[in-house]
Amino acid sequence: MSADADDRFDAAAFAAVTLLTTGAVLGNGVLFVAATVPAVYLVAEALSTPPSPSSVAVERSLADAAVAPGQRTTVTLAVTNGGDRPIPDLRVVDRPPEAVSVVEGARRGCVSVRPGETESVTYEVVAGHGEHEFDDPLVRLRSLSAVGRRTAVRPVAGDATLSCRRTADPPSVRSASRRQVGTRPADSPGSGLEFHSLREYRHGDDVSRVDWRRFAKTGDLSTVNFREPHATGTVVVADARRPGRVGRAPDHPTAATLSVDAAERLFVRLADAGNRVGLSALGVSAAAVDAPVDGDRADRPWVPVGSGETTRTRATAVLETAAEAAADRPDSPFPRGTDGVQQRVDPARPAALRERLPGSTAVVLATPMLDDEPVSFVEALSAAGHPTFVVSPDVTGGERLGGRVVATERRLRIERLRAGGTTVVDWDVADPLSVAMEGSA
Structure with a gap:
């Protein structure tokens, strides 16, 4: 964790010292009065302390932790203020691996969070084949006066790995086309479900394939052929x-x-x-x-x-x-x-x-x-x-x-x-x- 002041307040300190020194050398009271302006900022800096980053809890969730290469997935980074002080300026930056590309939204956000509240940042990514590990996110907290700031890398709960594998989300081939690949009905007759033709009864034919209705009408024994499916x-x-x-x-x-x-x-x-x-x-x-x-x-x-x-x-x-x-x-x-x-x-x-x-x-x-x-x-x-x-x-x-x-x-x-x-x-x-x-x- 690091805590530092904004560059503009370093300039305020320089301006205050310069005005006071110049006023003392020249005996100019106006410069002494002007030095009070940057001095006010310095006092505010001394009295204002940003909240501690340890009060911030971060959780990452992936809409789909396992996707196919090229398929988008949504990443949600939720930050919770677990302290007893409001955080008026909380900036969070997620750190996906280099092989993961952000295609929509932003992996960073700036929110104001009250004690016990949760805010989130959402973005979409796409990646190639492999296992992709996310780094812990970076948070930066500022006080209400924006004088000081604290920056830290916070451990993240929830999802930390995006699995991108080729066998995810297998498609349905049957619905892809009326002209299917795979199992197709053959033109040759045999046993099956779809009617194909009738032929004269032969000794040894299955009795379940005999056309008994035709036998009742004409007295002739006939065997029903069905269209037989074959795996191609x-x-x-x-x-x-x-x-x-x-x-x-x-x-x-x-x-x-x-x-x-x-x-x-x-x-x-x-x-x-x-x-x-x-x-x-x-x-x-x-x-x-x-x-x-x-x-x-x-x-x-x-x-x-x-x-x-x-x-x-x-x-x-x-x-x-x-x-x-x-x-x-x-x-x-x-x-x-x-x-x-x-x-x-x-x-x-x-x-x-x-x-x-x-x-x-x-x-x-x-x-x-x-x-x-x-x-x-x-x-x-x-x-x-x-x-x-x-x-x-x-x-x-x-x-x-x-x-x-x-x-x-x-x-x-x-x-x-x-x-x-x-x-x-x-x-x-x-x-x-x-x-x-x-x-x-």
């Missing part, structure tokens, strides 16, 4: 390529990080629903994954479609590697060659993935759509008969001309895919992913 394979693809390793602000998560986050949550939701799921990642080398995973012809990690623990373990390892790569911001997402021409980096190469996809496997692509590669990737897969579904986090925008141009180009890419029949979830990262998925239903 789904491959989730995370786009962690270099063009997406940019954020809305320097301390915000990159678009590629948000794409990996969306891919992991979709993978978990599909797997938990009993679907057979596979995984791949663009912009990542299979050799960089800390687990034995196959690679496709483009040396990208490939986790075959499955439903066991081995599939989940390998997928988790791939996503961890993709998240590390996605958070690495390059100097320029679109480097230029020696001739000044923009180079084509991290091509999506849909043919390499298409060779790995069995049958009519559905594909879910999580990509920020900041270049033309995802469009070609989706169009090639769709042309090969693979139903494709796209989730795209939006980190574009802003008032600058460049931001508006990038946002327009991204919107045109999305419209092109939608015109071709692809379902695209345009995810405003200010909202949870689950809200965007529900809105696209």
Whole structure:
């Protein structure tokens, strides 16, 4: 804790001494009288003592202590006057970690608090993946005359850690589109709930599938076929390529990080629903994954479609590697060659993935759509008969001309895919992913 006087009262002391000295040397009574003005301030300083910071109790609360990368959460800092004196001027400053960005409101406030009263400061933050520890807040107290002040770092009760993890808030895939990925009804007849057709009774058919009403009318035995649902394979693809390793602000998560986050949550939701799921990642080398995973012809990690623990373990390892790569911001997402021409980096190469996809496997692509590669990737897969579904986090925008141009180009890419029949979830990262998925239903 530290206690000090305001600079203006240091000036008052200097002015009083100067006037008294000058008046004594010159024998000027007017200067002696003028010296009484700063002297009054000095007397007020001596008689006025700010309250002790130990009388202030601070509590921090987070609206959501565990959020997904890029998702906002509200921080409330409540200060309580536990002493018996009012605090006319209490200033408090919260200290979030450097990786946590304040996006709305202010982390500091100035309040007047009576004994037993509580005032609060509220602001919103956003952070990238990881565990983020807040420092204890700083408080400064002034007396009514504002002569003296005391400053201290106060211990805080309540929440001190913001957990930002990719598997928070898993979205609902079922409501995301009428053209679902996962379990789909097949065209072949079998046992199920939806009527498909009638056929002649065969020895050994289940009696519960015999059309007894038809037998009562015509005397013919017939067996009812139902449309049988089959679990189809789904491959989730995370786009962690270099063009997406940019954020809305320097301390915000990159678009590629948000794409990996969306891919992991979709993978978990599909797997938990009993679907057979596979995984791949663009912009990542299979050799960089800390687990034995196959690679496709483009040396990208490939986790075959499955439903066991081995599939989940390998997928988790791939996503961890993709998240590390996605958070690495390059100097320029679109480097230029020696001739000044923009180079084509991290091509999506849909043919390499298409060779790995069995049958009519559905594909879910999580990509920020900041270049033309995802469009070609989706169009090639769709042309090969693979139903494709796209989730795209939006980190574009802003008032600058460049931001508006990038946002327009991204919107045109999305419209092109939608015109071709692809379902695209345009995810405003200010909202949870689950809200965007529900809105696209």
